[in-house]
Amino acid sequence: MxxxxxxxxxxxxxxxxxxxxxxxxxxxxxxxxxxxxxxxxxxxxxxxRSPNLVLVGRRGAGKSSLINAFFGARVAEVGHVKAQTGQGRWFDVQGELGTLSILDTRGIQEGSVPEEADAAETPLDSILAEVRRKAPDALLFLVKATEVDAAIDADLDVLEQLVSAVEQAHGLRPPLIGIATHCDLLEPKRTDLHRSAEQDPAELQEKLRHVEAVERQLREKLRSREALRGELVTVLGVSTYLSWRQDGTIRSDERWRLGELAQVLFRELPEQGRLVLARVTRxxxxxxxxxxxxxxxxxxxxxxxxxxxxxxxxxxxxxxxxxxxxxxxxxxxxxxxxxxxxxxxxxxxxxxxxxxxxxxxxxxxxxxxxxxxxxxxxxxxxxxxxxxxxxxxxxxxxxxxxxxxxxxxxxxxxxxxxxxxxxxxxxxx
Ligand SMILES: Nc1nc2c(ncn2[C@@H]2O[C@H](COP(=O)(O)OP(=O)(O)O)[C@@H](O)[C@H]2O)c(=O)[nH]1
Ligand SMILES: [Mg+2]
Structure with missing residues (x-):
């Protein structure tokens, strides 16, 4: 720092x-x-110091978008289709006002090994080695709001292994936050969560009920694992959608509840990591x-x-x-x-x-x-x-x-x- x-x-x-x-x-x-x-x-x-955050979630869950949404800037590549080198390692994401240390677990659940990765090491092995090397301050588990009813057992297995690796290496169990991304895509699709004051109240209520249902479902899944129950801080539905023009300026900002998420995370961080989070997210x-x-x-x-x-x-x-x-x-x-x-x-x-x-x-x-x-x-x-x-x-x-x-x-x-x-x-x- x-x-x-x-x-x-x-x-x-x-x-x-x-x-x-x-x-x-x-x-x-x-x-x-x-x-x-x-x-x-x-x-x-x-x-x-920089907070250390582990992002768990399938490709397309919105991990990179969440990083960008925290910074309010395009600091991470969004929508990359191929698994890349550098995955499975802690890396510093740098913004104007500070740095977050991120371990992006993309690709673990998909079995696609990145081209230059050490052939002897599976993606999961390398992730586990990384959390042993440096303790995460929090685990963020991301699922698309439209896919919470899909089978996420494999993801929950990964979470359990992460928690136990951290505990073995560092003697502490990291807090876990469940995040349902893409809430803007829930029905009614045309209702904008990020501009709630301008929406038809009945339709807004309907959408919020869908968000709550998704949160409940995700919470139940996480709580169904005994090894995760005690670590689960909360489950929150969000939208991280930001779109940029060619020149890098923001075209549209449809972020919803990012401030709330930052506040939840803030409380779970050790004091040393709080100032950086407050600066980065503003x-x-x-x-x-x-x-x-x-x-x-x-x-x-x-x-x-x-x-x-x-x-x-x-x-x-x-x-x-x-x-x-x-x-x-x-x-x-x-x-x-x-x-x-x-x-x-x-x-x-x-x-x-x-x-x-x-x-x-x-x-x-x-x-x-x-x-x-x-x-x-x-x-x-x-x-x-x-x-x-x-x-x-x-x-x-x-x-x-x-x-x-x-x-x-x-x-x-x-x-x-x-x-x-x-x-x-x-x-x-
Ligand atoms: N509508 C909507 N799209 C999102 C949201 N979060 C991510 N996306 C889109 O979902 C796709 C995958 O996101 P990305 O952040 O690359 O996922 P990752 O593979 O987990 O890093 C991209 O096209 C994003 O623009 C969201 O909250 N709402
Ligand atoms: Mg990504």
């Missing part, structure tokens, strides 16, 4: 390291709590959820740091942590912001300390003169409320695209309410 090597992430790593150092001077129940928040921050920001709800988690963690850390009994120490780490928060939220939104730009954002919110510390190196020397006895200035409540407010403003600005002026207003109102009701600020938002 490229992100943590960026200079910006090195600065964030440095900030986190210095915060941890300060914790040596914080008494224990508090220090332990803050350490936990910090390890949360580390996992989300510094240890971020699903707003996921971006918001991550940004809120980040804000709460940083706010709690800042509050704790304000208790460190060293006069000048607290302002710089608190401001650095707040700058890291802004950088982190911008990154979630798909942007890249260095700490200086984050400092400018902080200054735009009217946070004076931020403006001063934006030039951190200079500020480090200056701060003793600018804020004599600063240790008494920042109380835990102020540090907490200020950080929550900065997080709210950054989310509004970077994720929802409000103006800087609106973000500033939100900063002021959130800070005021977080100071009076810190508990409420943590639980809702």
């Amino acid at each position: 490229a992100a943590p090597n960026e200079p910006t992430f090195q600065e964030i790593a440095e900030t986190i390291r210095r915060l941890e150092e300060m914790l040596d001077r914080v008494p224990d129940p508090l220090a332990r709590d803050i350490r936990q928040k910090i390890s949360h921050l580390r996992a989300l920001l510094l240890e971020q 699903v707003r709800a996921l971006q918001e959820e991550l940004a809120i988690a980040l804000t709460r963690a940083v706010a709690s850390v800042c509050m704790g740091i304000a208790f460190v009994p060293i006069p000048v120490a607290d302002i710089i780490p608190i401001t650095s942590a707040q700058l890291s928060l802004i950088t982190g939220i911008a990154w979630i939104s798909g942007r890249q912001l260095d700490l200086k730009a984050s400092g400018e954002f902080l200054a735009a919110l009217g946070v004076n300390v931020g403006a001063a510390v934006a030039l951190r190196e200079a500020a480090r020397g200056l701060i003793k003169f600018v804020f004599p006895g600063a240790g008494n200035v920042i109380s835990g409540a102020v540090a907490f409320a200020g950080t929550m407010a900065i997080g709210s403003a950054a989310r509004a600005y970077f994720l929802r695209g409000v103006s800087a002026e609106e973000a500033h207003k939100l900063y002021l109102s959130t800070r005021a309410s977080a100071e009076t009701h810190p508990d409420r600020a943590l639980s809702e938002d």
